[in-house]
Amino acid sequence: MKHNSLQDILTQRFAAAVATVAGLPPDQVDPQIRPAGDPKFGDYQCNVAMSLARTLKSKPRDVAQRIKDAVESRLADIAEPLEIAGPGFLNIRLKDELLAQYLGEIPAPLSEPRARATGASEPGAPATRASEPRAQATGSVAPGGTAQERGHTGAAWPLTDRVGLSPVEQPQRVVVEYSQPNIAKQMHVGHLRSTIIGDVLARVLAFEGHEVVRQNHIGDWGTQFGLVILGLWHICMARDRGEPDYLQKMLPRLANKRDPENRTAAFDEVKSQHDRDYDRDDTGAPDGKGKLVFLPFLERIHQNKSVSLDEIELSYRYVTQLQDISKDREGDPYHGLPQRVTSWLQLGDAQEMLAWKYCRAITLDYCSHTYAHLGVLLSPQDIHGESFYSLGDDKDPKDRLREVLQELREKFGATAGLPREGTRVRAAVRDDEGAVVVYLYNDQGEPLFKDRDGKKLGMIVQKSDEAYLYATTDLAAIRFRLRELPFPSGVGAQRVIYVTDARQKLHFEMFFACARAAGWITDAVRVDHVTFGSVLGGDHRPLKTREGGTVKLRELLDEAERRAFELLQQRAAAAEERRDEEDGTARPSLTADTAVAPAEQREIARRVGIAAVKYADLRNDRNSDYVFDWDKMLALTGNTAPYMMYAYARIRSIYRKAAERIGSPDVYAAGVTLALAHPAERALALRLARLRETIDVVAADLTPHVLCTYLYDLAADFMRFYESCPVLDAPDDASRLSRMRLCDLAARTLRLGLGLLGIEVIERM
RNA sequence: GCGCCCGUAGCUCAGCAGGAUAGAGCACCGGAUUUCUAAUCCGGCGGUCGCAGGUUCGAAUCCUGCCGGGCGCGCCA
Numbered sequence: 001m002k003h004n005s006l007q008d009i010l011t012q013r014f015a016a017a018v019a020t021v022a023g024l025p026p027d028q029v030d031p032q033i034r035p036a037g038d039p040k041f042g043d044y045q046c047n048v049a050m051s052l053a054r055t056l057k058s059k060p061r062d063v064a065q066r067i068k069d070a071v072e073s074r075l076a077d078i079a080e081p082l083e084i085a086g087p088g089f090l091n092i093r094l095k096d097e098l099l100a101q102y103l104g105e106i107p108a109p110l111s112e113p114r115a116r117a118t119g120a121s122e123p124g125a126p127a128t129r130a131s132e133p134r135a136q137a138t139g140s141v142a143p144g145g146t147a148q149e150r151g152h153t154g155a156a157w158p159l160t161d162r163v164g165l166s167p168v169e170q171p172q173r174v175v176v177e178y179s180q181p182n183i184a185k186q187m188h189v190g191h192l193r194s195t196i197i198g199d200v201l202a203r204v205l206a207f208e209g210h211e212v213v214r215q216n217h218i219g220d221w222g223t224q225f226g227l228v229i230l231g232l233w234h235i236c237m238a239r240d241r242g243e244p245d246y247l248q249k250m251l252p253r254l255a256n257k258r259d260p261e262n263r264t265a266a267f268d269e270v271k272s273q274h275d276r277d278y279d280r281d282d283t284g285a286p287d288g289k290g291k292l293v294f295l296p297f298l299e300r301i302h303q304n305k306s307v308s309l310d311e312i313e314l315s316y317r318y319v320t321q322l323q324d325i326s327k328d329r330e331g332d333p334y335h336g337l338p339q340r341v342t343s344w345l346q347l348g349d350a351q352e353m354l355a356w357k358y359c360r361a362i363t364l365d366y367c368s369h370t371y372a373h374l375g376v377l378l379s380p381q382d383i384h385g386e387s388f389y390s391l392g393d394d395k396d397p398k399d400r401l402r403e404v405l406q407e408l409r410e411k412f413g414a415t416a417g418l419p420r421e422g423t424r425v426r427a428a429v430r431d432d433e434g435a436v437v438v439y440l441y442n443d444q445g446e447p448l449f450k451d452r453d454g455k456k457l458g459m460i461v462q463k464s465d466e467a468y469l470y471a472t473t474d475l476a477a478i479r480f481r482l483r484e485l486p487f488p489s490g491v492g493a494q495r496v497i498y499v500t501d502a503r504q505k506l507h508f509e510m511f512f513a514c515a516r517a518a519g520w521i522t523d524a525v526r527v528d529h530v531t532f533g534s535v536l537g538g539d540h541r542p543l544k545t546r547e548g549g550t551v552k553l554r555e556l557l558d559e560a561e562r563r564a565f566e567l568l569q570q571r572a573a574a575a576e577e578r579r580d581e582e583d584g585t586a587r588p589s590l591t592a593d594t595a596v597a598p599a600e601q602r603e604i605a606r607r608v609g610i611a612a613v614k615y616a617d618l619r620n621d622r623n624s625d626y627v628f629d630w631d632k633m634l635a636l637t638g639n640t641a642p643y644m645m646y647a648y649a650r651i652r653s654i655y656r657k658a659a660e661r662i663g664s665p666d667v668y669a670a671g672v673t674l675a676l677a678h679p680a681e682r683a684l685a686l687r688l689a690r691l692r693e694t695i696d697v698v699a700a701d702l703t704p705h706v707l708c709t710y711l712y713d714l715a716a717d718f719m720r721f722y723e724s725c726p727v728l729d730a731p732d733d734a735s736r737l738s739r740m741r742l743c744d745l746a747a748r749t750l751r752l753g754l755g756l757l758g759i760e761v762i763e764r765m
Numbered sequence: 766g767c768g769c770c771c772g773u774a775g776c777u778c779a780g781c782a783g784g785a786u787a788g789a790g791c792a793c794c795g796g797a798u799u800u801c802u803a804a805u806c807c808g809g810c811g812g813u814c815g816c817a818g819g820u821u822c823g824a825a826u827c828c829u830g831c832c833g834g835g836c837g838c839g840c841c842a
Contacts, residue, residue, distance in 0.1 A: 037785065037787095038786085050784070054822080088822095222841090454766080460840050463840045504842075506768080621778085625770095720805095
């Protein structure tokens with residue numbers, strides 16, 4: 001198993017030599033080994049001579065010569081003689097034998113039969129069902145551990161082949177928080193990037209050998225739930241009256257601000273209907289016995305799930321409009337109603353609780369479906385939403401938000417003073433216009449954050465109405481993750497990664513500072529806010545529907561699949577046409593080769609469509625905005641998912657042909673060696689050998705696009721190899737086996753790399 | 766006003782532990798197929814790296830200022 005990248009190996013060998021020349025201990029020199037800027041300069045280069053020349057007060061080329069003399073004996077087995085070039089570069093060309101040996105050490109995939117290891121079709125992640133939410137919120141790491149079962153060993157995603165790469169020697173316990181959808185709303189494009197990027201980071205870190213626990217910090221608690229529950233009540237009463245379409249019918253009138261008279265008329269109709277319904281529902285009798293309509297309705301729908309998320313969303317908009325109109329009416333007839341409902345919920349009223357649970361369950365069902373569709377590994381066990389920090393779970397019901405407030409008051413209160421020992425951040429908690437606010441200072445006592453008037457900016461942790469905010473929840477969450485969250489090897493994360501859009505940067509800086517000041521984030525803990533830019537439409541404005549609404553994630557994924565399917569159909573038709581022109585005999589084509597069944601066509605389209613969406617998102621640096629463009633992401637050429645999937649399918653096609661013509665030789669047999677005589681073979685081999693250093697960079701910098709670039713280069717290297725080096729018709733048996741081995745390594749590497757990106761390969765296109 | 770991100774070829778983007786002549790893809794022009802999927806490959810065209818200073822043997826990369834775009838700056842998340 002490979003611990004070291006080629007770059008590591010060279011760095012180690014050069015370090016000793018450079019140390020000798022520089023007169024420093026080897027661990028204090030960086031020999032500046034970098035991939036060569038241009039293939040004609042070799043494979044790697046050592047750039048240290050120029051900077052070293054300054055401190056040694058001698059000429060760069062002389063220093064290069066001394067390094068060369070000192071290192072050459074240590075390099076004899078792996079590199080060709082070094083060349084000094086330009087101002088003092090040392091160009092390194094690895095020996096072909098070294099590349100052959102390095103790749104030769106990659107064992108055949110052991111854990112499964114060969115045919116599968118090189119990429120047999122595997123179904124997507126099994127659809128997960130969100131079951132009873134509160135129960136699911138319990139113990140995110142079950143006995144055996146979710147990290148163990150999924151990310152850590154990769155049981156639930158097809159990652160049984162490590163392509164010779166060993167896990168890190170010192171695994172860390174890592175939380176990756178991503179996706180973060182809201183209850184009672186469909187996921188939309190706004191959730192796409194966090195979900196996709198977070199999933200890749202979780203996969204890559206798990207692959208590196210870390211214990212990864214995913215956390216889905218869903219928005220399932222807070223003031224908006226009064227509105228959601230009211231919406232459900234309206235649905236209930238409309239159905240009870242035998243007018244199931246009442247909300248759909250009234251909403252356009254309520255929402256049409258251009259016709260204020262009609263709008264207020266509609267409002268009055270709804271309001272008087274509301275009052276009659278209310279009397280019918282709640283007779284005021286004690287013990288809930290007076291609740292005649294809504295409560296039984298809630299119990300029923302829990303059984304048959306007969307209210308859809310679409311309806312809940314619609315009812316939410318409906319109630320929002322009612323609030324909006326009510327504000328401008330005399331006496332504000334709905335004044336405070338949602339707040340009252342919210343407070344009933346927060347006091348644990350059975351009816352409100354039941355309504356909330358229903359909305360939550362329906363949303364989580366929908367999310368699970370979307371995750372499965374997207375091929376994202378989040379499961380119900382990963383959910384610790386806002387409600388968890390208020391309510392705890394069945395095993396351990398407790399209000400962690402209250403605990404956070406208490407602890408902040410104890411540590412930062414007036415008498416506690418500043419600063420806390422062992423932290424560089426000081427904090428003070430104060431009541432400010434009825435809200436509880438934490439102020440943060442550096443060790444000079446200067447405010448860390450300022451508002452637009454230059455005055456110190458506090459972080460509100462409790463509103464004047466006593467409600468908590470996201471800052472409180474985030475504090476409670478990190479405290480929980482660092483102190484309570486179980487991992488296979490122990491309790492508490494050593495690293496926490498947040499994947500959210502860049503606009504939340506200030507918020508994260510503030511709450512990180514606060515958590516440091518409180519002593520929760522210690523120097524032993526690493527926290528990262530992984531930010532990303534926006535998804536833009538063709539107009540370079542944030543992506544919206546033609547009507548200006550948010551783009552629903554489900555609709556987007558369906559469209560991806562539909563477009564991919566059309567594209568594949570067109571291609572198949574074009575291939576057929578070409579075949580006919582050539583008299584139907586000359587060219588083996590897709591159709592001739594496989595006669596792909598409709599079900600497989602659908603599955604191929606699904607994988608290509610989803611892959612295109614994901615890859616388009618991942619291929620650019622996270623922080624830049626990107627333009628969402630169907631044609632570009634589904635293009636069959638260039639740096640796209642289909643191009644790489646095609647490269648993979650081409651390799652698999654060779655294997656099918658090989659099986660027909662020559663059987664299936666064991667390309668990992670002891671006698672098979674890699675021959676890298678042709679430049680295209682060598683280039684492919686070098687690329688394959690760079691997998692380790694690529695993944696190391698991705699894991700260190702949390703940059704999926706680096707992996708994308710690597711895979712694109714790999715696919716392109718393979719294509720060139722494919723064009724110039726016949727595999728099955730190779731000149732002799734040895735080179736055929738060598739080339740088949742290269743093909744197999746390329747397929748495994750593509751499959752692993754795409755797998756880390758959450759993209760499933762296909763056997764044929 | 767302050768803070769953060771961004772500005773590289775006509776378009777979309779890499780490159781930014783300072784390194785050689787700044788790279789891809791798309792588009793455009795030209796070429797390659799008796800051969801394992803032409804959904805491919807090869808060649809050509811195309812750039813004052815926003816502007817101006819500075820540090821350095823060397824700057825797209827680091828520093829300062831400016832210009833242009835996006836985002837953020839207490840009771841939303």
